[in-house]
Amino acid sequence: MRLLTLFSLFFFLFSTPLFADEATEVRAKTKSSIDKVIATLKNKSLKKEQKKKQILDIVNPIFDFSKMAKISLGKQHWTSFSQAQRKEFVSLFVTRLQESYLEKLDMYTDEEVLVDDARTSKGNRIEVKTRLVSKDDSKDMEYKFYKSKKQNKWLVYDVVIMGVSVVQTYRSQFTGVLKKESVDGLLKRLRQSGQFNVPAGVK
Amino acid sequence: MKKLVTSLLTLSLLLFATPLIFAWSTNDQGTLNSPDSIKVDIKSPSIDDQTPVASPYLLAQAGGVVVGGYGDDDFDEDLEGEFAETDSTKSDPFSGYNSFMTDFNDGVYTYALDPVARGYRWVLPESPRRGVVNFFKNIWYPIRFVNNLLQGKLGNATEETGRFLLNSTIGIFGFWDPAKEWFDLEEHPEDFGQTLGLWGVGAGPHIVLPFLGPSNLRDSFALAPDYFIDPITYVRPVALSWGLVIYESVNDTSLHIGEYENLKADALELYPFLRDAYEQNRIKKIQE
Numbered sequence: 249m250r251l252l253t254l255f256s257l258f259f260f261l262f263s264t265p266l267f268a269d270e271a272t273e274v275r276a277k278t279k280s281s282i283d284k285v286i287a288t289l290k291n292k293s294l295k296k297e298q299k300k301k302q303i304l305d306i307v308n309p310i311f312d313f314s315k316m317a318k319i320s321l322g323k324q325h326w327t328s329f330s331q332a333q334r335k336e337f338v339s340l341f342v343t344r345l346q347e348s349y350l351e352k353l354d355m356y357t358d359e360e361v362l363v364d365d366a367r368t369s370k371g372n373r374i375e376v377k378t379r380l381v382s383k384d385d386s387k388d389m390e391y392k393f394y395k396s397k398k399q400n401k402w403l404v405y406d407v408v409i410m411g412v413s414v415v416q417t418y419r420s421q422f423t424g425v426l427k428k429e430s431v432d433g434l435l436k437r438l439r440q441s442g443q444f445n446v447p448a449g450v451k
Numbered sequence: 452m453k454k455l456v457t458s459l460l461t462l463s464l465l466l467f468a469t470p471l472i473f474a475w476s477t478n479d480q481g482t483l484n485s486p487d488s489i490k491v492d493i494k495s496p497s498i499d500d501q502t503p504v505a506s507p508y509l510l511a512q513a514g515g516v517v518v519g520g521y522g523d524d525d526f527d528e529d530l531e532g533e534f535a536e537t538d539s540t541k542s543d544p545f546s547g548y549n550s551f552m553t554d555f556n557d558g559v560y561t562y563a564l565d566p567v568a569r570g571y572r573w574v575l576p577e578s579p580r581r582g583v584v585n586f587f588k589n590i591w592y593p594i595r596f597v598n599n600l601l602q603g604k605l606g607n608a609t610e611e612t613g614r615f616l617l618n619s620t621i622g623i624f625g626f627w628d629p630a631k632e633w634f635d636l637e638e639h640p641e642d643f644g645q646t647l648g649l650w651g652v653g654a655g656p657h658i659v660l661p662f663l664g665p666s667n668l669r670d671s672f673a674l675a676p677d678y679f680i681d682p683i684t685y686v687r688p689v690a691l692s693w694g695l696v697i698y699e700s701v702n703d704t705s706l707h708i709g710e711y712e713n714l715k716a717d718a719l720e721l722y723p724f725l726r727d728a729y730e731q732n733r734i735k736k737i738q739e
Contacts, residue, residue, distance in 0.1 A: 319531050348717050355713055384584060384706070388735075394530060405530055411735025412728045416534050420727050421719045437719055 271374050274393055274402045275366035278376045281306055282361050289356050300350050307349070312396060312403035317341040319405065320418035325426055333431050340438040345414075358382060374402060544656050546722070552659040553722040559662060560711060568704035575705075582626040583702045588638065589618050589625025593680045598641035602649050607639040614638065643677045644670035648737035657726050665729035 284306045288299055317338045318326055329337060364377040374393040379386050390408040395401070406415045425434050543549070572580070592615040599608040614630040622629050630636040647669050648654070655668025663674075678684055686692040718724035 315530070319534065323531055351713060351716060355710065384581060410732055412731045413534070416731065417717075417724060417727045418719075419534055421723050424723045425719055 270402070271366040271368045274374045275363060275376050277310065277402075278366075278378070278391055279363040281310055282363065282378065285353070286356075286361060289353060303350065303353065304346060307346075310402075310404055312394075312405055313342040313345055314338050315394075315396075315403070315405050316345060316415055320415050321422055322419055325422065329431055333435065336435055337438070340435065341418075344438060542656065543726070545658055549657060549659040549726065550722040552661060553665075553725060555661065556659065556664055557715075557721060564701065564704050565708070565711075568701050569708060571701055572705040572708060577706070580702055580705055583699075584706065585618070585622070585628050586625045587699045587702075589615060589622070590682055593682065594643075594677050595639060595641055597680055598643055598646045598677075599639055601643075601646045602641060604639065604641070607641075610636050611639055642670075642673065644673035644733070645737050647673055648733065654730060654733065657730065659722070659726075665725050667730065667733075670733065 285303050288294065288302045288306070291299070294302070320341065321329075321337065326334065359380045359382040362379045362381060364379065366374055366376045368374055372395050376391045376393065378389045378391065380389060388408075388410055391404050392406040392408065393402040394405050396403050406413055408414070422434065425437060429437075592611060596608050596611050596615075599605075599611060613634070614628075614636045617630040617634060617636070618625045618628055631638070644666075652669050654670070657665070657667050658671055660666050660671060666674075683692055683695050686695060714728075715721060715724075
């Protein structure tokens with residue numbers, strides 16, 4: 249019994265700072281990625297397509313887009329999809345997420361991004377809070393990381409913008425569509441609605 | 452006073468009775484609006500159903516997107532457990548009416564508010580438009596003050612009062628915000644819906660209000676007390692009062708052109724998307 253107490257004390261003492269270090273590391277990585285994205289956005293010598301490619305190169309290594317696709321669909325639906333449907337779903341959805349992200353960046357004008365703190369939750373999750381501060385308001389954006397065993401690194405599995413979780417919002421939409429339509433119907437919608445054509449961010 | 456009560460009654464009837472009437476007439480199946488007619492087609496309907504997968508996808512896929520693991524063996528249930536049931540459509544008794552009203556509001560935005568705001572933006576430079584935003588924010592100080600008090604946020608209420616005094620005087624009727632720029636006094640937006648939420652009142656079913664957009668039962672009822680505290684309510688003639696409300700929303704829209712379209716592009720279906728975004732955002736605001 250005493251050994252157990254000693255052991256848990258030991259564990260407590262050593263595990264917390266270890267995680268705190270990891271949280272600091274993830275926070276630093278997030279900050280440097282955001283800084284790089286903003287530098288790319290501000291770089292006037294790049295063409296739009298070049299900017300997009302550079303930004304995806306910065307973002308891809310820290311985002312687990314395919315994981316986001318899976319949890320957005322939900323295990324129940326995922327298992328009912330055929331292999332081919334899964335493959336198409338993931339690739340359509342990932343493209344959609346990326347396009348949507350890039351379009352959001354198009355709205356970028358003069359905002360400053362502040363990276364607040366990183367919090368460890370449940371031992372194997374890290375949340376990095378950021379704020380998008382412009383002249384008249386400030387928007388909270390939270391990046392949620394999990395530790396991928398396969399890749400042995402921390403990856404983003406959800407982004408929460410002003411309390412609105414991207415994954416959660418897609419989850420109910422997918423369920424709603426699949427209630428009324430077939431899997432192919434959903435895929436067709438994803439194919440069609442992935443094209444973004446939004447005016448640029450001029451105030 | 453009598454006139455005010457009458458207009459308020461009319462307004463509340465409009466706001467609260469219409470959803471109920473619609474809900475009655477639509478039943479569960481939404482017989483009033485057949486599901487096909489209320490479906491929101493976000494992307495231009497001109498895209499032919501037979502059109503093969505558009506090239507941007509192929510390009511992006513060729514661009515080195517890492518997509519792996521199609522087997523369900525690596526499905527991380529632990530991660531999924533963090534998200535709510537996917538079946539959020541269960542408790543949405545007004546969904547038929549709500550989809551209809553979402554389309555209506557979308558039309559109002561696209562064909563009235565947005566073009567007007569664009570024209571207005573073209574005429575007036577950004578800084579005076581920001582001044583107008585500040586002016587209205589300052590006018591609405593009583594709403595924030597009362598709700599901060601009701602939520603027991605005395606510090607915030609005091610800070611709001613400091614802002615009001617500074618901005619009304621040296622901020623020249625609130626057009627400028629020296630309280631924030633010089634004194635670091637922050638704004639603390641709160642409304643009665645958030646107050647009720649903090650007191651433990653549940654959101655109730657989602658209701659989309661005409662012109663005002665997404666809301667729920669609690670937040671709809673909460674409009675009435677805020678309406679009473681709002682100084683603009685007491686502006687006479689009534690037409691001027693309404694004019695101010697409409698002008699404010701045009702001015703505000705002019706500073707956020709394209710944002711709604713950008714948000715909309717994320718939706719597979721507009722109504723459930725806006726509903727979920729609204730409810731999640733409210734939960735966060737109440738927690739703050």
